[in-house]
Amino acid sequence: xxxxxxxxxxxxxxxxxxxxxxxxxxxxxxxxxxxxxxxxxxxxxxxxxxxxxxxxxxxxxxxxxxxxxxxxxxxxxxxxxxxxxxxxxxxxxxxxxxxxxxxxxxxxxxxxxxxxxxxxxxxxxxxxxxxxxxxxxxxxxxxxxxxxxxxxxxxxxxxxxxxxxxxxxxxxxxxxxxxxxxxxxxxxxxxxxxxxxxxxxxxxxxxxxxxxxxxxxxxxxxxxxxxxxxxxxxxxxxxxxxxxxxxxxxxxxxxxxxxxxxxxxxxxxxxxxxxxxxxxxxxxxxxxxxxxxxxxxxxxxxxxxxxxxxxxxxxxxxxxxxxxxxxxxxxxxxxxxxxxxxxxxxxxxxxxxxxxxxxxxxxxxxxxxxxxxxxxxxxxxxxxxxxxxxxxxxxxxxxxxxxxxxxxxxxxxxxxxxxxxxxxxxxxxxxxxxxxxxxxxxxxxxxxxxxxxxxxxxxxxxxxxxxxxxxxxxxxxxxxxxxxxxxxxxxxxxxxxxxxxxxxxxxxxxxxxxxxxxxxxxxxxxxxxxxxxxxxxxxxxxxxxxxxxxxxxxxxxxxxxxxxxxxxxxxxxxxxxxxxxxxxxxxxxxxxxxxxxxxxxxxxxxxxxxxxxxxxxxxxxxxxxxxxxxxxxxxxxxxxxxxxxxxxxxxxxxxxxxxxxxxxxxxxxxxxxxxxxxxxxxxxxxxxxxxxxxxxxxxxxx
Numbered sequence: 001x002x003x004x005x006x007x008x009x010x011x012x013x014x015x016x017x018x019x020x021x022x023x024x025x026x027x028x029x030x031x032x033x034x035x036x037x038x039x040x041x042x043x044x045x046x047x048x049x050x051x052x053x054x055x056x057x058x059x060x061x062x063x064x065x066x067x068x069x070x071x072x073x074x075x076x077x078x079x080x081x082x083x084x085x086x087x088x089x090x091x092x093x094x095x096x097x098x099x100x101x102x103x104x105x106x107x108x109x110x111x112x113x114x115x116x117x118x119x120x121x122x123x124x125x126x127x128x129x130x131x132x133x134x135x136x137x138x139x140x141x142x143x144x145x146x147x148x149x150x151x152x153x154x155x156x157x158x159x160x161x162x163x164x165x166x167x168x169x170x171x172x173x174x175x176x177x178x179x180x181x182x183x184x185x186x187x188x189x190x191x192x193x194x195x196x197x198x199x200x201x202x203x204x205x206x207x208x209x210x211x212x213x214x215x216x217x218x219x220x221x222x223x224x225x226x227x228x229x230x231x232x233x234x235x236x237x238x239x240x241x242x243x244x245x246x247x248x249x250x251x252x253x254x255x256x257x258x259x260x261x262x263x264x265x266x267x268x269x270x271x272x273x274x275x276x277x278x279x280x281x282x283x284x285x286x287x288x289x290x291x292x293x294x295x296x297x298x299x300x301x302x303x304x305x306x307x308x309x310x311x312x313x314x315x316x317x318x319x320x321x322x323x324x325x326x327x328x329x330x331x332x333x334x335x336x337x338x339x340x341x342x343x344x345x346x347x348x349x350x351x352x353x354x355x356x357x358x359x360x361x362x363x364x365x366x367x368x369x370x371x372x373x374x375x376x377x378x379x380x381x382x383x384x385x386x387x388x389x390x391x392x393x394x395x396x397x398x399x400x401x402x403x404x405x406x407x408x409x410x411x412x413x414x415x416x417x418x419x420x421x422x423x424x425x426x427x428x429x430x431x432x433x434x435x436x437x438x439x440x441x442x443x444x445x446x447x448x449x450x451x452x453x454x455x456x457x458x459x460x461x462x463x464x465x466x467x468x469x470x471x472x473x474x475x476x477x478x479x480x481x482x483x484x485x486x487x488x489x490x491x492x493x494x495x496x497x498x499x500x501x502x503x504x505x506x507x508x509x510x511x512x513x514x515x516x517x518x519x520x521x522x523x524x525x526x527x528x529x530x531x532x533x534x535x536x537x538x539x540x541x542x543x544x545x546x547x548x549x550x551x552x553x554x555x556x557x558x559x560x561x562x563x564x565x566x567x568x569x570x571x572x573x574x575x576x577x578x579x580x581x582x583x584x585x586x587x588x589x590x591x592x593x594x595x596x597x598x599x600x601x602x603x604x605x606x607x608x609x610x611x612x613x614x615x616x617x618x619x620x621x622x623x624x625x626x627x628x629x630x631x632x633x634x635x636x637x638x639x640x641x642x643x644x645x646x647x648x649x650x651x652x653x654x655x656x657x658x659x660x661x662x663x664x665x666x667x668x669x670x671x672x673x674x675x676x677x678x679x680x681x682x683x684x685x686x687x688x689x690x691x692x693x694x695x696x697x698x699x700x701x702x
Contacts, residue, residue, distance in 0.1 A: 500513050
């Protein structure tokens with residue numbers, strides 16, 4: 001495999017040499033394709049349009065007059081939103097590249113996030129196709145799983161504006177904490193998979209989640225919201241954006257608190273003597289700012305910064321009361337420069353520098369032989385990234401995206417315990433891993449209706465050596481209303497620095513410096529269908545085979561063997577009247593352990609079936625939305641109470657949520673969220689229970 005390395009740098013150098021000649025011809029090619037489209041048959045070239053069936057916008061999907069699957073969808077503004085034509089005039093250099101269409105790209109935008117009443121990224125993702133999220137909601141065990149197509153949070157890639165926020169810290173009190181990422185600063189979230197992993201990382205067995213933040217506009221806008229509700233919940237959000245000359249700006253702040261103290265059944269996690277859930281309070285605050293400098297008509301400079309802080313109690317055992325606390329502080333900075341190359345507008349070079357820090361501190365008392373001792377664990381990770389990304393349409397039927405990724409990951413870890421039998425394991429670690437990657441993804445239009453993706457990602461890792469991960473995908477428009485697609489991608493996820501080197505004093509888990517990377521591949525096959533003018537559907541079979549999967553065996557990190565995953569994913573959306581829309585998402589996941597003592601079992605905490613549906617009404621500022629969720633129940637894999645078996649499954653549950661907006665004036669409205677309308681106190685996973693019916697009510701102004 002290492003022999004494959006030599007031709008890639010040479011090919012990239014050749015591209016650098018020849019691209020000026022191509023750039024001079026790009027304008028001619030663009031004029032040629034524009035004329036061709038005007039005289040061609042009714043099915044446009046697939047690389048020239050954005051397919052509506054690849055954007056699952058859920059209830060935000062508005063009525064369109066599309067006559068075929070190839071037409072571009074639009075969203076009219078609602079009457080309560082102020083539209084200013086001047087907002088359109090200030091436009092920075094945009095992306096000419098659309099994500100590969102060989103797998104679906106699901107998009108959820110700000111409007112739908114507000115309708116759902118989502119308060120965190122985990123809250124947003126729970127209703128997207130393919131996701132099964134246990135660690136969200138009132139009193140949730142925040143570290144028992146975010147799974148996409150059967151893969152854990154560290155087996156997918158999470159980005160903010162195209163920069164990684166995964167630091168590959170793998171113990172659950174240090175994993176990427178989606179519950180601490182509020183939503184006020186978010187414009188939309190994109191979920192993709194397949195060949196996209198070539199661009200952003202070989203660890204994306206599940207997929208790639210890109211959080212895109214808000215930008216300013218010509219017209220200054222101020223938004224504010226305040227909410228109060230059950231369990232002492234309170235939330236405040238505010239944002240201000242606009243422009244000053246050629247500079248666009250956006251600033252936002254959000255804070256929330258909830259005590260999560262409610263009655264839970266016997267046997268529930270963290271149930272105190274009075275029968276209440278305890279040590280589940282949560283306080284989160286976030287600050288966000290962005291500046292976009294339109295330097296000239298060919299250069300744009302962007303900067304954004306996010307500061308997060310959360311303080312919470314942890315609930316993660318199904319037996320005796322736990323009092324561990326978790327402090328999490330995060331800082332993410334990004335600087336990006338986009339420039340148009342050559343004489344045309346079809347070649348964009350983007351240079352990005354990024355910094356991401358995650359500081360986790362878990363601490364609390366521990367009992368041993370009738371006495372109480374103290375323990376703490378600190379994970380301070382600093383990730384420095386640099387990226388060169390060239391997005392280039394080399395000809396009317398060919399798109400090339402290639403570049404370089406640099407990641408330097410540094411972990412400062414510390415574990416301390418006063419328990420006599422663990423004092424010898426107290427330690428301080430400082431470890432680093434440096435990773436460089438070359439990536440190339442080319443999309444050809446073989447014919448007018450057939451698109452082919454071919455990608456390669458060559459990685460050079462200071463710990464795990466060199467490895468090559470290819471990808472391939474295709475999409476074929478059989479008719480204007482029906483298309484078939486498929487993808488395959490090889491992957492590798494390296495063990496986290498904490499798994500390799502740092503003792504976990506909270507759980508007593510030992511590190512293992514001899515761990516091997518998780519390796520394997522993932523694939524999809526599916527269809528996109530326009531059943532009628534306003535009814536679209538996407539149906540996807542997905543699968544993966546992942547060897548050397550990491551897990552705990554007898555208190556130590558080990559490679560536990562092979563896991564094969566197969567599943568089915570469906571996403572339908574329907575605008576059935578001018579003001580009414582609905583969606584249905586369903587995911588079936590069979591993640592079967594193939595080796596070891598748990599051979600034949602479903603991976604723990606991953607339900608077989610998850611379904612979400614919603615129906616919404618919107619007119620002149622009024623909104624009403626009803627959401628339904630079904631979960632078949634997941635296996636209790638660990639943290640079981642005495643008497644439980646590792647083959648036990650949580651009971652299935654069904655839930656209804658309702659949200660509404662009542663306009664008071666053109667810019668002021670009341671928002672209401674009623675959660676768990678049926679009032680059922682169901683078990684989410686591993687003895688953590690919902691509180692039953694809760695409510696939130698607040699004012700919004702914009």
